[in-house]
Amino acid sequence: MAARRNNPSGIVPIIQNIVSTVDLDCALDLNHIALHSRNSEFFPKRFSAVIMRIKDPKTTALIFASGKMVCTGAKNETQSKLAARKFARIIQKLGFPAKFRDFRIQNIVASCDVQFTIRLEKFACTSHGAFSTYEPELFPGLIYRMKQPKLVLLIFVSGKVVITGAKKRDDFYTAFDNIYSVLAEFKK
Amino acid sequence: MGDAFCSDCKRQTEVVFDHSAGDTVCSECGLVLESHSIDETSEWRTFANESGDNDPVRVGGPTNPLLADGGLSTVIAKPNGGSGEFLSSSLGRWQNRGSNPDRGLILAFKTIATMSDRLGLVATIKDRANEIYKRVEDQKSSRGRNQDALLAACLYIACRQEDKPRTVKEICSVANGATKKEIGRAKEYIVKQLGLETGQSVEMGTIHAGDFMRRFCSNLGMNNQAVKAAQEAVQKSEEFDIRRSPISIAAAVIYIITQLSEEKKPSLKDISGATGVAEGTIRNSYKDLHPHVLKIIPSWFAKEEDLKNLCSP
Numbered sequence: 001m002a003a004r005r006n007n008p009s010g011i012v013p014i015i016q017n018i019v020s021t022v023d024l025d026c027a028l029d030l031n032h033i034a035l036h037s038r039n040s041e042f043f044p045k046r047f048s049a050v051i052m053r054i055k056d057p058k059t060t061a062l063i064f065a066s067g068k069m070v071c072t073g074a075k076n077e078t079q080s081k082l083a084a085r086k087f088a089r090i091i092q093k094l095g096f097p098a099k100f101r102d103f104r105i106q107n108i109v110a111s112c113d114v115q116f117t118i119r120l121e122k123f124a125c126t127s128h129g130a131f132s133t134y135e136p137e138l139f140p141g142l143i144y145r146m147k148q149p150k151l152v153l154l155i156f157v158s159g160k161v162v163i164t165g166a167k168k169r170d171d172f173y174t175a176f177d178n179i180y181s182v183l184a185e186f187k188k
Numbered sequence: 189m190g191d192a193f194c195s196d197c198k199r200q201t202e203v204v205f206d207h208s209a210g211d212t213v214c215s216e217c218g219l220v221l222e223s224h225s226i227d228e229t230s231e232w233r234t235f236a237n238e239s240g241d242n243d244p245v246r247v248g249g250p251t252n253p254l255l256a257d258g259g260l261s262t263v264i265a266k267p268n269g270g271s272g273e274f275l276s277s278s279l280g281r282w283q284n285r286g287s288n289p290d291r292g293l294i295l296a297f298k299t300i301a302t303m304s305d306r307l308g309l310v311a312t313i314k315d316r317a318n319e320i321y322k323r324v325e326d327q328k329s330s331r332g333r334n335q336d337a338l339l340a341a342c343l344y345i346a347c348r349q350e351d352k353p354r355t356v357k358e359i360c361s362v363a364n365g366a367t368k369k370e371i372g373r374a375k376e377y378i379v380k381q382l383g384l385e386t387g388q389s390v391e392m393g394t395i396h397a398g399d400f401m402r403r404f405c406s407n408l409g410m411n412n413q414a415v416k417a418a419q420e421a422v423q424k425s426e427e428f429d430i431r432r433s434p435i436s437i438a439a440a441v442i443y444i445i446t447q448l449s450e451e452k453k454p455s456l457k458d459i460s461g462a463t464g465v466a467e468g469t470i471r472n473s474y475k476d477l478h479p480h481v482l483k484i485i486p487s488w489f490a491k492e493e494d495l496k497n498l499c500s501p
Binding site for chain 1: 355356368372375376379393394395396429431433434435
């Protein structure tokens with residue numbers, strides 16, 4: 001695990017959600033899974049996957065008939081992997097030859113607070129305007145699409161910032177460092 | 189009057205242009221250098237009174253560079269009076285069924301024209317919207333999209349680019365069927381497409397409450413004093429930390445100004461209708477504005493006691 005970055009302000013973004021995928025490498029009978037497990041729901045007319053939830057770590061998985069699985073809700077990379085393993089174990093216990101192939105974290109969502117109000121209209125007018133979208137009629141936050149690293153930040157007037165689209169923890173630490181220095185100029 | 193080379197005099201001579209005959213004549217020897225020149229000015233007779241079948245106008249509308257052939261084409265009209273003539277009616281059918289590459293464009297331009305008429309927009313904005321639509325349509329990826337929302341979004345962007353923004357709700361009211369969400373999505377799509385096409389050239393400033401002030405005030409019939417006061421108030425309010433959409437702030441400021449003026453005061457319902465902001469939102473924005481009302485309202489418009497009398501939220 002990479003060491004915490006030293007941001008001059010001392011603010012560190014906190015992970016809120018991690019989405020990961022894993023391939024169980026075997027075809028699954030969703031009906032059988034839904035019938036024989038307590039914590040799952042399956043409505044084929046609505047969505048063609050079983051939605052299963054476990055209490056610890058508190059996560060939700062979408063399990064598809066092809067054997068692919070999406071795991072969401074974990075607050076930590078290790079917890080996400082652990083949860084995915086737990087889901088795979090449940091599938092194994094139900095009688096399918098599940099394996100654990102290609103575990104990959106697809107998206108990390110983090111949030112933080114810069115502790116000052118921000119002038120979004122000014123921010124959108126500057127040279128950063130090429131990357132920002134600020135439409136107060138449509139959404140109260142400014143949508144900043146950073147090129148390097150490639151992720152999206154939602155910046156609000158209150159000073160709260162949501163960072164999404166990162167695949168690694170370091171990505172959003174870098175992103176926050178980059179944006180913090182810029183935001184400080186637009187303090188209200 | 190001009191200079192040209194006369195072949196008889198074998199030198200540059202003064203040349204007179206005779207408009208009535210359309211001749212270019214050398215003033216020294218009288219040789220006609222060019223005859224039957226085509227007059228490119230507009231039709232000088234107007235036929236506003238004459239309607240019906242024989243419209244004697246000899247020129248059509250201006251050429252449209254956006255269309256494939258400049259808008260020059262001949263269309264076989266449906267004969268009036270129901271002639272049972274088999275040939276002419278089927279000719280008309282065959283012509284319309286033929287491959288007309290501009291059909292979709294012409295229809296879209298017509299829709300944009302209708303929408304901008306309903307909003308009372310100038311031709312500049314309408315032409316801009318047409319241009320934007322043509323640029324987006326050039327990239328074939330827009331086929332499956334909701335056409336109404338796309339056209340409405342083109343108009344919205346055109347208004348923004350001309351610095352005369354219209355709220356999405358106003359555009360919604362003339363776009364048949366498109367919702368605010370769909371127009372918003374279409375707008376994002378268009379901005380992305382235009383950005384892809386010409387490397388980030390889409391210039392659109394953020395909206396400010398002041399842009400809409402004049403229009404909302406005139407919708408409500410406020411007098412000049414009140415309009416001026418409202419515009420000043422909105423300018424000042426931008427300095428304060430009020431976390432509301434600019435339209436809601438505009439509506440709340442209008443509410444305060446009209447409550448302060450002596451004339452007939454529009455109700456919350458009237459203001460809601462003129463601005464498109466919900467009554468509850470105006471009330472909430474008023475609550476947010478109230479602490480700063482002394483600093484926002486210009487002193488020449490209302491005195492402190494009036495402000496104190498203002499009903500507290």
